[in-house]
Amino acid sequence: MMLFHSLSKVKLFSVYGLILRHYSVSSKNISTIFALSSGWGKCGVAVVRVSGPDAANVFKKFSGYKLLPEARKANLRRIRDPLTNEVLDQGLVLWFPGPKSFTGEDSCEFHIHGSTAVISSMLATLGRFPNLRLAEPGEFTRRAFYAGKLDLTAVEGMNDLINAETEFQRKQALLQLEGSLFHTYNEWKNILIKCLSDIEAFIDFSEDQDIGNDVLEKAKQTVLELKNKMKKHVQDGKRGERLRNGVNMAILGVPNVGKSSLLNKICRRPAAIVSPLAGTTRDLIRIDLDLGGYPVVLIDTAGIRTDTKDLVEVEGVNRAMKAASDADLILLVLDSVHFNHWFSTEIKCFNTCNNDEFSRLLINYIKEIHLNDEVLELDDFSSNDITHLNRFLIVFNKIDLLQPSQLKLLTEISRDSAVRISCETEVGMENLIEKLTSCVSSLCAQPSIDSPCYTQIRHKLCLLECLSSLESFLNFKEESEVDLASHCLRMALNSLGKITGHVSTEQILDEIFESFCIGK
Numbered sequence: 195m196m197l198f199h200s201l202s203k204v205k206l207f208s209v210y211g212l213i214l215r216h217y218s219v220s221s222k223n224i225s226t227i228f229a230l231s232s233g234w235g236k237c238g239v240a241v242v243r244v245s246g247p248d249a250a251n252v253f254k255k256f257s258g259y260k261l262l263p264e265a266r267k268a269n270l271r272r273i274r275d276p277l278t279n280e281v282l283d284q285g286l287v288l289w290f291p292g293p294k295s296f297t298g299e300d301s302c303e304f305h306i307h308g309s310t311a312v313i314s315s316m317l318a319t320l321g322r323f324p325n326l327r328l329a330e331p332g333e334f335t336r337r338a339f340y341a342g343k344l345d346l347t348a349v350e351g352m353n354d355l356i357n358a359e360t361e362f363q364r365k366q367a368l369l370q371l372e373g374s375l376f377h378t379y380n381e382w383k384n385i386l387i388k389c390l391s392d393i394e395a396f397i398d399f400s401e402d403q404d405i406g407n408d409v410l411e412k413a414k415q416t417v418l419e420l421k422n423k424m425k426k427h428v429q430d431g432k433r434g435e436r437l438r439n440g441v442n443m444a445i446l447g448v449p450n451v452g453k454s455s456l457l458n459k460i461c462r463r464p465a466a467i468v469s470p471l472a473g474t475t476r477d478l479i480r481i482d483l484d485l486g487g488y489p490v491v492l493i494d495t496a497g498i499r500t501d502t503k504d505l506v507e508v509e510g511v512n513r514a515m516k517a518a519s520d521a522d523l524i525l526l527v528l529d530s531v532h533f534n535h536w537f538s539t540e541i542k543c544f545n546t547c548n549n550d551e552f553s554r555l556l557i558n559y560i561k562e563i564h565l566n567d568e569v570l571e572l573d574d575f576s577s578n579d580i581t582h583l584n585r586f587l588i589v590f591n592k593i594d595l596l597q598p599s600q601l602k603l604l605t606e607i608s609r610d611s612a613v614r615i616s617c618e619t620e621v622g623m624e625n626l627i628e629k630l631t632s633c634v635s636s637l638c639a640q641p642s643i644d645s646p647c648y649t650q651i652r653h654k655l656c657l658l659e660c661l662s663s664l665e666s667f668l669n670f671k672e673e674s675e676v677d678l679a680s681h682c683l684r685m686a687l688n689s690l691g692k693i694t695g696h697v698s699t700e701q702i703l704d705e706i707f708e709s710f711c712i713g714k
């Protein structure tokens with residue numbers, strides 16, 4: 195019984211009720227909104243949506259109904275201007291009474307022909323109807339959120355789904371819309387609420403009830419387990435974010451090695467200018483790609499050289515370095531002929547070179563082309579083993595110009611540490627694409643319902659805030675400090691609530707009272 199009291203106190207954190215109440219108080223002032231919900235442009239069918247208190251009236255007037263028809267059932271009707279009675283179009287009309295609608299409000303849809311003229315006259319006529327206004331961006335979804343139909347992660351998932359360009363982006367967005375992240379964070383929230391309710395019960399009733407003194411210790415054990423789980427989730431190497439935003443892949447190398455040729459081969463069109471003149475590419479060229487279902491932003495860059503006085507080229511090189519240091523993966527392109535030449539002058543006996551020696555020399559070669567420290571990530575370069583160069587994929591281009599014996603040797607010594615291709619003959623391209631897809635797949639999240647990845651920096655910041663509160667909670671040692679300890683748990687709950695939109699009561703009340711005048 196006592197515990198129940200405490201629990202209901204803690205339940206204040208689950209403030210959907212408050213949000214709803216706040217919303218319904220102001221719902222008298224809520225306007226009825228309309229918008230074209232399908233995209234602009236000539237198409238077979240366009241969907242115009244109306245939502246709000248006047249939706250029923252609008253629906254009856256435009257579709258010629260005296261009484262509302264069966265809910266959620268499509269009917270073919272003449273759609274008329276209620277003022278002039280002129281027929282605007284003929285199409286399917288649907289009535290969605292609240293709360294069983296997307297927004298939770300009374301809503302309706304007009305499925306009209308998708309020509310510019312029909313859409314324009316429909317929107318103009320709706321705009322002239324009393325108490326009706328054009329919706330603001332995202333306003334239907336915002337209303338769905340306020341009505342408790344979607345949490346914030348689902349709202350974000352819906353937006354991502356609309357913007358998804360690749361198969362795995364679609365999967366991740368759909369799972370998020372269906373609640374994969376919400377369920378994870380909600381489960382964590384419930385664990386924290388249980389700990390908090392035990393501690394609150396201890397604070398309130400330990401003197402007159404038989405509530406054990408080990409409450410704090412037990413809660414700490416639970417919080418420690420949760421903290422470790424959350425930490426693992428946060429430190430996922432941005433895999434969910436990458437799948438949402440695209441993997442940045444920069445093509446880097448000295449002038450004339452075939453960087454632009456490689457970009458053109460990968461995207462299968464002449465996106466970048468190719469010429470025998472060293473220094474052809476000056477600015478960054480970004481191409482969006484779908485690589486095996488993963489989104490990639492492939493970036494061609496100016497050839498790296500430090501001996502130029504040409505101001506435009508110097509700026510190009512700076513931009514190349516910046517793109518490379520921001521990149522998730524760097525395709526370092528080398529000219530096989532030049533490399534072979536440089537290589538044979540570096541070692542006496544070419545034929546006895548082993549894989550380790552090759553690694554050492556390749557690293558020296560990379561250092562010699564004067565990449566800056568941010569690009570090199572010096573930790574990777576402290577070892578002579580090129581497999582440590584996590585962000586680099588070494589690509590030997592122009593292998594068509596090598597003698598067969600030279601190619602054989604290059605293949606033997608570089609093995610899986612590099613890819614050998616010719617942009618001219620396309621030899622090795624298939625292998626390169628396979629390798630790139632596998633790199634990109636390991637850099638991105640694998641959409642999963644059981645262990646979803648966070649997808650936005652906003653989630654990460656709230657999770658870090660939550661972790662820091664959990665850390666503070668774990669630092670309390672004395673039972674006498676339970677008041678402060680419970681405050682930390684409240685803070686942690688608040689941070690989790692910010693991700694899903696279940697923000698703290700204080701925050702909601704702040705918002706409500708902000709609009710009150712002083713003294714009232």
Ligand SMILES: Nc1nc2c(ncn2[C@@H]2O[C@H](COP(=O)(O)OP(=O)(O)OP(=O)(O)O)[C@@H](O)[C@H]2O)c(=O)[nH]1
Pocket residue numbers: 447448449450451452453454455456467468469470471472473474475476495496497498591592593594595615616617618619
């Ligand atoms: N034989 C041969 N020539 C190639 C190959 N790839 C590129 N080339 C040629 O090499 C020259 C330079 O190619 P680009 O793709 O412009 O080189 P880049 O690295 O972008 O050069 P910059 O933009 O100046 O840094 C062009 O004449 C290409 O046709 C290849 O695999 N084999």
Ligand SMILES: [Mg+2]
Pocket residue numbers: 453454455466467468474475494495497
């Ligand atoms: Mg180029």
